[in-house]
Amino acid sequence: MSDTSLPPELYTALADLLGSSGFLTNSTDTASYCTDWRMLYQGKCAAVLRPATTADCAQAVTLCVQYGVPIVPQGGNTSMVGGATPDESGKAVVISTTRMNRILNIDHADLTMTVEAGVTLKAAQDAALKEGLMLPLSISSEGSADIGGILATNAGGNNTVRYGNARELALGLEAVMPDGAVLNVMRKLRKDNTGYALRQLLIGSEGTLGIITTAVIQLQPQPRTRETALCAVPNAKGALDLFAAFRKQDPAAIQAFEYMSGTSMGLVNALIDNCPLPLSEPAPAYALVELASPRADDSLRTLMEDVLGAAFESGLVSDAVLAESETQRQNLWMIREEHAEAQKRAGASVKNDVSVPLAAIPEFIEKATQACEALIPGIRVAPFGHIGDGNIHFNLVQPEGADPKGFLAQDHAMMDTVANIVRTLGGSFSAEHGVGQLKTYMMPSWRGGAELDGMRKIKAALDPQNLMNPGKIFPTA
Ligand code: FAD
Numbered sequence: 380m381s382d383t384s385l386p387p388e389l390y391t392a393l394a395d396l397l398g399s400s401g402f403l404t405n406s407t408d409t410a411s412y413c414t415d416w417r418m419l420y421q422g423k424c425a426a427v428l429r430p431a432t433t434a435d436c437a438q439a440v441t442l443c444v445q446y447g448v449p450i451v452p453q454g455g456n457t458s459m460v461g462g463a464t465p466d467e468s469g470k471a472v473v474i475s476t477t478r479m480n481r482i483l484n485i486d487h488a489d490l491t492m493t494v495e496a497g498v499t500l501k502a503a504q505d506a507a508l509k510e511g512l513m514l515p516l517s518i519s520s521e522g523s524a525d526i527g528g529i530l531a532t533n534a535g536g537n538n539t540v541r542y543g544n545a546r547e548l549a550l551g552l553e554a555v556m557p558d559g560a561v562l563n564v565m566r567k568l569r570k571d572n573t574g575y576a577l578r579q580l581l582i583g584s585e586g587t588l589g590i591i592t593t594a595v596i597q598l599q600p601q602p603r604t605r606e607t608a609l610c611a612v613p614n615a616k617g618a619l620d621l622f623a624a625f626r627k628q629d630p631a632a633i634q635a636f637e638y639m640s641g642t643s644m645g646l647v648n649a650l651i652d653n654c655p656l657p658l659s660e661p662a663p664a665y666a667l668v669e670l671a672s673p674r675a676d677d678s679l680r681t682l683m684e685d686v687l688g689a690a691f692e693s694g695l696v697s698d699a700v701l702a703e704s705e706t707q708r709q710n711l712w713m714i715r716e717e718h719a720e721a722q723k724r725a726g727a728s729v730k731n732d733v734s735v736p737l738a739a740i741p742e743f744i745e746k747a748t749q750a751c752e753a754l755i756p757g758i759r760v761a762p763f764g765h766i767g768d769g770n771i772h773f774n775l776v777q778p779e780g781a782d783p784k785g786f787l788a789q790d791h792a793m794m795d796t797v798a799n800i801v802r803t804l805g806g807s808f809s810a811e812h813g814v815g816q817l818k819t820y821m822m823p824s825w826r827g828g829a830e831l832d833g834m835r836k837i838k839a840a841l842d843p844q845n846l847m848n849p850g851k852i853f854p855t856a
């Protein structure tokens with residue numbers, strides 16, 4: 380028996396239940412489950428449990444609760460807020476869903492996919508594509524993030540502007556509740572008004588109210604035409620004006636509309652292989668626009684050329700490249716999707732995943748940039764994001780040559796500086812990444828009073844021992 384804090388009887392019961400590939404206690408095997416993608420947190424766990432079925436997951440939860448052992452649900456472990464990382468006590472177990480990885484059904488009549496929580500988003504997208512359908516959720520981490528984590532965080536991403544967040548796509552789910560009971564609301568219904576929609580409570584709960592094990596996801600017909608262009612614009616306001624021009628012509632055609640600042644693009648071009656700037660010269664800002672239609676005609680190309688033509692004439696767009704092939708389209712998307720990795724390579728960074736009303740974005744970026752540059756001279760302000768739905772990743776990269784530790788030590792000062800401006804503009808301090816453990820300290824001042832009180836009462840009712848992902852969402856009282 381390796382150095383685990385688990386009581387021997389629990390150890391034996393879990394080992395018998397889950398077997399050698401489902402029960403990990405050796406620190407070499409558990410290490411990767413105990414740190415996060417940004418390497419902000421280094422936790423410790425008593426064991427990693429990898430059940431292969433909902434029944435085994437329910438039994439494992441029941442056993443852990445009997446012994447008062449905390450549980451940290453984990454999917455692809457791509458959280459940006461330390462949500463899936465255990466604390467340093469070594470008392471908790473991580474329950475990983477990665478072995479629950481079957482696609483159970485694709486229904487062409489109801490346009491749904493029934494899928495286990497451990498299936499990666501990419502694998503689910505590919506399965507839909509093979510059937511001529513589309514799973515309309517796309518995030519840069521889709522190769523690792525899985526369906527359970529996507530729902531638990533109510534992930535957004537590149538296509539929210541057209542199809543909504545994960546919450547809008549989930550018709551049904553199954554989950555193991557904090558007492559080990561299995562909640563089965565696996566329905567394919569668009570209409571079902573029968574009391575509280577508990578699935579909506581679990582979506583976005585970040586693993587604090589139960590472990591999602593299976594889900595029913597809405598699909599769409601696969602687009603038959605797509606037009607993708609990268610455009611040089613003067614600033615975020617320019618990107619918004621271009622967005623408005625496309626929306627005026629045909630709002631339903633917009634599949635994605637992403638903004639990238641000159642600084643964030645520069646980091647990608649400099650630090651990521653095979654991601655050169657595909658335009659004649661650097662610009663202050665960029666917009667990546669993707670149009671899509673289930674119709675196989677050239678109306679999208681006409682729409683793209685009309686709007687960009689007018690934008691060139693008015694000086695709104697100074698340069699642009701239109702993808703002429705699927706490879707070119709993927710190359711343009713790679714530039715956008717490598718932003719997070721480029722910022723990781725550039726040094727220490729503080730992420731501010733915020734949202735404000737669209738019209739407030741230019742003012743937000745201007746004020747927050749000035750405030751952060753005053754706070755830390757030489758800071759590299761590198762915003763980008765899903766501007767079409769008001770979500771800006773106002774990310775701050777350490778000054779060149781600065782001490783990473785010293786920079787990160789001021790993370791709250793930077794986060795509060797940005798958040799206070801977001802607050803004045805009626806925005807949110809967390810648009811899509813969630814609260815995790817990184818932003819719990821913000822909850823009382825942002826969601827205090829009846830809202831936080833209500834959340835605490837629901838948590839206490841469903842998880843009276845506070846064993847399900849403790850230390851996440853809620854600041855320690
Ligand atoms: P994990 O990181 O494993 O867990 C995330 C949270 O969900 C944790 O609180 C965990 O306890 C809980 N959880 C995990 N699985 C379950 C389950 N089965 N049941 C209950 N709770 C569970 N996010 C976006 O929204 N949009 C983006 O555009 C985006 N881009 C990203 C780009 C990069 C490069 C990276 C690294 C991350 C990005 N993210 C983005 C953040 C992250 O990928 C999402 O939050 C994703 O939904 C997390 O899924 P996961 O499976 O990795 O979950």
Ligand code: MLT
Binds near residue numbers: 774
């Ligand atoms: C993305 O959209 O690429 C991520 O959510 C953003 C980030 O890394 O901050």
Ligand code: ZN
Binds near residue numbers: 536764811
């Ligand atoms: Zn994002």
